[in-house]
Amino acid sequence: MLGRLTEGLSARTLILLTLLLAVLLAAPFFASDYLLTVLILILYFAYVGQAWNIMMGFAGHLSLGHALYVGLGAYTAAALYVHYGIGPWIGLLVAIPIAALAGAFIGYLAFRFKVGGVYFAILTIAFAEFARVGFDHLAWTKGSSGLFLPVAQYSKNDLWHLRGQPVMFYYVLLVAVVAAFIGCRALLQSRIGYFWLAIREDEEAARSAGIDTFRYKMIAVVISAAMTSFAGVIYAFYYNNLFPEQVFHISRSIEIILGPIVGGVGTLFGPILGAFVLTGLAESLTEGLHAIGIDIPGAKQVFYGICLLFVIMALPDGVWPWVKRRLGLSERAP
Amino acid sequence: MSALLSVEGVSKRFRGLLAVDKVSFEVPEGGIYAVIGPNGAGKTTLFNMIAGVHSPDGGAITFGGERIDGLPPNEICQRGIGRTFQIVRPFPALSVEDNVIVGALMKRRDVTAARAHAHEVMRRLDLYDKRAQRASSMTLPDRKRLEVARALATDPKLLLLDEVMAGLRPTETDRIVGILRDINKESGLTILLIEHVMRAVMALAQHIVVLHHGANIAEGAPQAVVRDKAVIDSYLGAEAI
Ligand SMILES: Nc1ncnc2c1ncn2[C@@H]1O[C@H](COP(=O)(O)OP(=O)(O)O)[C@@H](O)[C@H]1O
Numbered sequence: 133m134l135g136r137l138t139e140g141l142s143a144r145t146l147i148l149l150t151l152l153l154a155v156l157l158a159a160p161f162f163a164s165d166y167l168l169t170v171l172i173l174i175l176y177f178a179y180v181g182q183a184w185n186i187m188m189g190f191a192g193h194l195s196l197g198h199a200l201y202v203g204l205g206a207y208t209a210a211a212l213y214v215h216y217g218i219g220p221w222i223g224l225l226v227a228i229p230i231a232a233l234a235g236a237f238i239g240y241l242a243f244r245f246k247v248g249g250v251y252f253a254i255l256t257i258a259f260a261e262f263a264r265v266g267f268d269h270l271a272w273t274k275g276s277s278g279l280f281l282p283v284a285q286y287s288k289n290d291l292w293h294l295r296g297q298p299v300m301f302y303y304v305l306l307v308a309v310v311a312a313f314i315g316c317r318a319l320l321q322s323r324i325g326y327f328w329l330a331i332r333e334d335e336e337a338a339r340s341a342g343i344d345t346f347r348y349k350m351i352a353v354v355i356s357a358a359m360t361s362f363a364g365v366i367y368a369f370y371y372n373n374l375f376p377e378q379v380f381h382i383s384r385s386i387e388i389i390l391g392p393i394v395g396g397v398g399t400l401f402g403p404i405l406g407a408f409v410l411t412g413l414a415e416s417l418t419e420g421l422h423a424i425g426i427d428i429p430g431a432k433q434v435f436y437g438i439c440l441l442f443v444i445m446a447l448p449d450g451v452w453p454w455v456k457r458r459l460g461l462s463e464r465a466p
Numbered sequence: 467m468s469a470l471l472s473v474e475g476v477s478k479r480f481r482g483l484l485a486v487d488k489v490s491f492e493v494p495e496g497g498i499y500a501v502i503g504p505n506g507a508g509k510t511t512l513f514n515m516i517a518g519v520h521s522p523d524g525g526a527i528t529f530g531g532e533r534i535d536g537l538p539p540n541e542i543c544q545r546g547i548g549r550t551f552q553i554v555r556p557f558p559a560l561s562v563e564d565n566v567i568v569g570a571l572m573k574r575r576d577v578t579a580a581r582a583h584a585h586e587v588m589r590r591l592d593l594y595d596k597r598a599q600r601a602s603s604m605t606l607p608d609r610k611r612l613e614v615a616r617a618l619a620t621d622p623k624l625l626l627l628d629e630v631m632a633g634l635r636p637t638e639t640d641r642i643v644g645i646l647r648d649i650n651k652e653s654g655l656t657i658l659l660i661e662h663v664m665r666a667v668m669a670l671a672q673h674i675v676v677l678h679h680g681a682n683i684a685e686g687a688p689q690a691v692v693r694d695k696a697v698i699d700s701y702l703g704a705e706a707i
């Protein structure tokens with residue numbers, strides 16, 4: 133099992149991965165409350181970025197509506213908890229099929245009727261928007277006035293009900309990121325992974341090589357949607373409030389894709405590195421500007437934009453391929 | 467010899483243009499057949515119908531006794547027809563090895579088995595030493611052989627080759643001719659090739675089909691076809707003989 137897991141990784145890669153994992157495991161013992169919330173955000177984006185990357189980086193289809201799956205996961209688990217006291221892990225068992233079904237529906241529409249490229253992206257935006265408007269009027273989830281989870285001061289962490297301190301969410305997300313990384317790596321090295329890359333590279337050539345492209349694109353969108361909905365469940369129980377206006381907003385979908393783009397679309401480590409770079413950058417900008425007393429509204433966003441522009445212009449394939457060369461990791465490393 | 471592929475009165479119209487006009491011919495199992503004709507004659511369109519990219523407006527295509535016209539390309543490949551593209555289209559960002567593995571995975575569930583098969587195919591086509599290269603960084607002759615390798619890796623019974631020798635130097639052409647002839651001899655693979663390079667056609671083909679303005683204007687043994695008056699007038703010109 134461990135042999136298969138580490139197959140194809142150089143000793144150097146393994147050491148660095150182990151070190152990174154050790155640092156992340158130990159981080160809560162040293163991090164301030166503020167830093168811990170930043171790290172939680174980073175892990176959240178690393179996880180959803182990984183899920184989105186399956187669609188875009190592996191199968192070559194740009195989704196600009198992944199907030200839909202986050203939102204479906206969040207609302208399903210939260211509503212089940214609020215109305216019936218059903219815990220998040222059982223809720224997850226309902227949330228995943230719902231998100232997967234939504235993904236399958238969008239995928240079916242798009243792939244059956246050969247909607248590709250920018251039109252596919254627009255279709256995904258449209259469905260996230262439908263959900264935003266729809267949930268605004270859905271009484272069961274309290275519409276636009278927002279769905280709130282009961283909160284109290286928790287003296288101990290209740291993992292089963294996800295009620296407790298940030299540090300609990302940190303570890304849950306860390307496990308999710310590690311599992312997503314391992315899972316995506318296994319997928320990429322499997323038959324499905326090869327077929328996804330072929331479809332991404334040239335769909336017609338892929339079909340001529342015997343690949344049922346419809347089927348493998350469907351698998352990609354369903355796995356990606358299902359994975360993303362888990363992040364939604366965590367989101368709901370971490371923030372304890374959900375508004376359709378926020379959860380399904382297009383800016384949420386854009387946030388999800390920035391990490392993998394900056395880190396390196398289609399790479400396994402890109403979404404993780406991208407989340408660190410972006411969230412790290414955003415937070416240090418906020419702190420930095422605050423420290424030197426600049427308090428112009430929008431200054432942070434402008435700086436952020438400039439930094440992003442720089443990264444994308446200097447490293448069009450993302451930061452990870454460059455870092456990988458710097459670290460002297462082999463060509464086949466993640 | 468029974469016919470592996472049979473094309474019967476197949477036509478294809480693009481808006482006003484009749485690209486392929488009631489073409490019929492048969493390819494026996496184990497044969498090497500060639501389709502020649504001037505540019506725009508409809509050769510690629512004919513291939514695209516056999517390979518499932520277009521469905522014919524009329525006529526029938528039978529492969530191994532089964533009607534295949536109108537099936538999607540992936541199902542036609544599954545049934546045993548591999549093809550290359552005139553304008554090569556390997557998967558650019560993938561390595562040579564991964565390109566061939568994709569083909570090998572069609573009939574194999576296990577990646578390790580597919581890799582082993584891909585290695586065999588790459589050795590055949592002199593690509594093994596270049597297996598780690600990205601397809602996009604290869605030269606044209608290498609990419610043409612890569613196309614053949616990916617198609618061969620799917621274990622086809624019939625291989626459709628669309629101008630794989632075009633743009634190659636004579637030594638490169640001879641190399642591919644040699645490889646194809648060996649594969650045909652050893653495994654009995656049936657080959658149907660579109661080719662302008664007459665040197666290759668004459669060296670390989672047992673039978674030639676000539677298309678002109680979409681129609682089949684002549685067919686037969688190579689030596690007879692190149693002396694055919696209609697073929698010389700429309701395509702070859704007198705100096706080609
Ligand atoms: N997809 C298409 N749509 C419209 N016209 C096409 C298409 N494919 C080929 N044609 C036309 O059909 C004719 C035959 O083309 P083609 O089969 O590529 O010829 P050849 O391969 O013999 O050079 C040409 O006039 C070409 O412009």
Ligand SMILES: [Mg+2]
Nearest residue numbers: 509510511552
């Ligand atoms: Mg052609």
